[in-house]
Amino acid sequence: MGKVNRKFSAMLVLCLALVVGLTACGGNKSADNTDNGSGDAGEKVTVNFGFWGTAQDLEIYQKAADTISEQYPELELKIKQYPSSEQFWNTLPGEIAAGVAPDFIKMSNEGAYEYINKGLFSPIDELVQAAGVDMSRFPDASKKIWNVDGKQYGVPNSDMPAMFFINEQMWKDAGLGEYPTTWDEVIEAAKVLNKGNVKGIIVNLDAFHITNYVKSFGGGWGNGETINSPENVKALEMIIDMYDEGLAVTPKSLGFGWDGEVFSNEQGAMSTGGYWYKGYLKDANPDLKMVAIPVPKGTTNGSTMSSDAYMVLKDAKNKEAALKAAYYMTNDDTQTAFMELGFNPAVSSLSEQYFEKNPEFKALQPALEYSTDYGYPTDTKRFTDELVKELEGLILGGSGKTAQQILDDIQGQFK
Amino acid sequence: MSDYSSKHADLKGNKIRQSWFRSLADSDKTLGWLFSLPFLILWAWWFLYPFIQSFVRSFQDANFAALDQAKFIGLENYVTILQDKEFFRALLHSLEIVVISIPIQTVLGLLLAILVNQKLKGKGIFRTVFFIPYITSQIAITTVFMMLFKQGTFLTEFFGALGFGNVTWFADTNYALLFVCILFIFQQAGFTMIVYLSGLQEIPKDLYEAGEIDGASKWNKFRYITVPFLKPITFFIVSVSTIAGFQIYDQIAAISRYGALGSPAGATSTVVTYFYQHGIRYMNIGYGSAAVVLFFMIIMLITYLQKKFLDEKE
Numbered sequence A: 001m002g003k004v005n006r007k008f009s010a011m012l013v014l015c016l017a018l019v020v021g022l023t024a025c026g027g028n029k030s031a032d033n034t035d036n037g038s039g040d041a042g043e044k045v046t047v048n049f050g051f052w053g054t055a056q057d058l059e060i061y062q063k064a065a066d067t068i069s070e071q072y073p074e075l076e077l078k079i080k081q082y083p084s085s086e087q088f089w090n091t092l093p094g095e096i097a098a099g100v101a102p103d104f105i106k107m108s109n110e111g112a113y114e115y116i117n118k119g120l121f122s123p124i125d126e127l128v129q130a131a132g133v134d135m136s137r138f139p140d141a142s143k144k145i146w147n148v149d150g151k152q153y154g155v156p157n158s159d160m161p162a163m164f165f166i167n168e169q170m171w172k173d174a175g176l177g178e179y180p181t182t183w184d185e186v187i188e189a190a191k192v193l194n195k196g197n198v199k200g201i202i203v204n205l206d207a208f209h210i211t212n213y214v215k216s217f218g219g220g221w222g223n224g225e226t227i228n229s230p231e232n233v234k235a236l237e238m239i240i241d242m243y244d245e246g247l248a249v250t251p252k253s254l255g256f257g258w259d260g261e262v263f264s265n266e267q268g269a270m271s272t273g274g275y276w277y278k279g280y281l282k283d284a285n286p287d288l289k290m291v292a293i294p295v296p297k298g299t300t301n302g303s304t305m306s307s308d309a310y311m312v313l314k315d316a317k318n319k320e321a322a323l324k325a326a327y328y329m330t331n332d333d334t335q336t337a338f339m340e341l342g343f344n345p346a347v348s349s350l351s352e353q354y355f356e357k358n359p360e361f362k363a364l365q366p367a368l369e370y371s372t373d374y375g376y377p378t379d380t381k382r383f384t385d386e387l388v389k390e391l392e393g394l395i396l397g398g399s400g401k402t403a404q405q406i407l408d409d410i411q412g413q414f415k
Numbered sequence B: 001m002s003d004y005s006s007k008h009a010d011l012k013g014n015k016i017r018q019s020w021f022r023s024l025a026d027s028d029k030t031l032g033w034l035f036s037l038p039f040l041i042l043w044a045w046w047f048l049y050p051f052i053q054s055f056v057r058s059f060q061d062a063n064f065a066a067l068d069q070a071k072f073i074g075l076e077n078y079v080t081i082l083q084d085k086e087f088f089r090a091l092l093h094s095l096e097i098v099v100i101s102i103p104i105q106t107v108l109g110l111l112l113a114i115l116v117n118q119k120l121k122g123k124g125i126f127r128t129v130f131f132i133p134y135i136t137s138q139i140a141i142t143t144v145f146m147m148l149f150k151q152g153t154f155l156t157e158f159f160g161a162l163g164f165g166n167v168t169w170f171a172d173t174n175y176a177l178l179f180v181c182i183l184f185i186f187q188q189a190g191f192t193m194i195v196y197l198s199g200l201q202e203i204p205k206d207l208y209e210a211g212e213i214d215g216a217s218k219w220n221k222f223r224y225i226t227v228p229f230l231k232p233i234t235f236f237i238v239s240v241s242t243i244a245g246f247q248i249y250d251q252i253a254a255i256s257r258y259g260a261l262g263s264p265a266g267a268t269s270t271v272v273t274y275f276y277q278h279g280i281r282y283m284n285i286g287y288g289s290a291a292v293v294l295f296f297m298i299i300m301l302i303t304y305l306q307k308k309f310l311d312e313k314e
Helices: A003-025 A029-033 A056-072 A084-098 A109-117 A125-131 A140-145 A169-175 A183-193 A205-218 A228-244 A259-264 A276-284 A318-328 A332-340 A348-359 A359-364 A380-395 A403-413 B002-028 B028-057 B077-082 B087-118 B122-137 B138-148 B154-161 B174-201 B205-213 B216-231 B231-246 B250-255 B272-280 B283-311
Strands: A045-052 A075-080 A104-108 A154-161 A162-169 A199-200 A268-273 A290-294 A307-311 B060-063 B064-074
Touching: A003 A162, A003 A307, A029 A162, A045 A056, A045 A084, A056 A075, A056 A318, A056 A332, A075 A084, A075 A318, A104 A109, A104 A318, A125 A183, A140 A154, A140 B028, A154 A318, A154 A332, A154 A359, A154 B272, A162 A169, A169 A183, A169 A290, A183 A199, A183 A228, A183 A268, A199 A259, A205 A228, A205 A268, A205 A380, A228 A380, A228 A403, A259 A268, A268 B122, A276 A290, A276 B138, A290 A359, A290 B064, A332 A348, A380 A403, A380 B138, A380 B272, B028 B060, B028 B283, B060 B077, B060 B283, B077 B283, B087 B122, B087 B174, B087 B231, B122 B174, B138 B174, B138 B250, B174 B231, B174 B250, B205 B216, B205 B250, B216 B231, B231 B283, B272 B283
Parallel strands: A045 A075, A045 A104, A199 A268
Antiparallel strands: A104 A307, A154 A307, A162 A268, A162 A290, B060 B064
16 A cells, blocks of 8 residues: 555544544434523423324324414424334333433323332422413313322323223124123123134233233232232133133234234134224224123123323423423314224313214223222333233143232232 | 744654654554544444443442432342342243254255355355345244244144144244244344355365365265365354344244233243343343343353364364
């Protein structure tokens, strides 16, 4: 290599190294330059919102972002959609640690308790007045779900009890009459519906579904205190019996991801589920006619209340602005649009119209009264993973454990 | 000092600096470092710094979302991990993946490389086809394989006839790990083939000709010429594939979609999924970091043993 070439190469490499170094080390520069949310007069405050949901949800939120300045001229809303629930739950803590999390998010009560207890969110009690938020628009039952240790963490968005779905055509073809109200009736029906490739009932080995079974027997997890209660054991025994009798199937053993896929593929006649079935079936199998009824009774009326709310993150740049934007999401237009998708708005005045707009869920109205929060332990994800693992070990792996042993083992880890 | 002498001193200083820069730029060593610098900066930024952070965190009780509240707890994380039977189960699964997959994919890759190194029509197409799985999304491949290995498909019925269960493999605790191994072999064989192919093309032809003159059989030529020449390549493949085998994650995440990582019932849990669950999912980054440090030490030890074993054979 000639001397000139060598020098030129050396300079080039040195420049490249400097550029790379500066790029890597200057990573936070743009973040530093973003709006600090001071909200000085005349300046727009940018509020970032994150959620996990469908493309239809995104469309509604985008419209809200376009119109927010009509009510709050000082705010600009940016929307971030997470690609999946798994991504949402697992990415958020990392984003918070890195200081790049949204200012507020929409979150379901299925995993919120853990995140609230681990300090990811900011209580909103002291911000409500300054932000001009009217919390009286929401019923006490909705607010209570988002109240932990006397502090309010969420602006309620929707509440809907868990449901039990039946394939209407299969039910009629089998010559079955009234829809079931108890698990005994479900089991009898499952025996009739269990034909060929179709299983009588889909029991997804997932905490949401199992929790609905235990609640219908008067049980619950009691935030980790009552995991191995006799009611919970009884519910689990019934599930295990249904598997032993060959009436039940888990989506995984059929190669599916979740119960809705089995139901829409008509390989299972009945399943516990939620309002999301409506939107999902509309795309997956529009010809399938479903019937939605409350979760059948074991020994009592009981099911979970799926609720979601807007939560302000602890490191939000401007918490007051974030709360204003969160509150804006509960405006009548946005809530009405969500109602069309099957969400039951937490806003009392709109909730009354819900069952008119969603007549297929009319039978669920009484369940709004008795459905309750999930009651998972603080270490929610560890608990749900452990519960699923133990049940899979028994149903898919033949561990031979009894319901009592399974729940005792889990209880031992959460005392 | 007079003006003249100070100017003279400045000139002298400039000359010294110029010659120092010139000699620096002329030196091969310096140039080598300069060429390596962009990589080294990125490596330090993306790997070394996070690893040091992980090492420090491994001695802390740290919540991922509240790192400012982290507390030093000494070796407690390590002690807890070493008492957790789930960690050893995950470690065993990682070892099983490596022990089952690496020999098969190494031999398979070598055979494929020998095959596509022949004077065959359309060998370019074969090379491409065999290499495609390596550059394809692992999630996509896993999804396709999940459809192929569902109960009642041709494949599960075929394996059922051979004595395996006609079950959904990834949902059965007896077959799920084997399913992961199949996926890993399918992915890595193309990479192994390409690396071996480059090695085969480096072997001097006259060695084979000399062997033929001496009456060596095809097997003997393979055993005494091909295999020894490919030894450094084999070491590279085994090392790289072992690390890849230990780091396998995408396939397991795809199998476990909507469920607990390592599903069914922890049958596919590995050291990486163990770290991910504790460090990220449960937000206990201190504990997760301790698992990572242990994992790093295990990989280092195994790579060292592999090298020692191959060196001794030489």
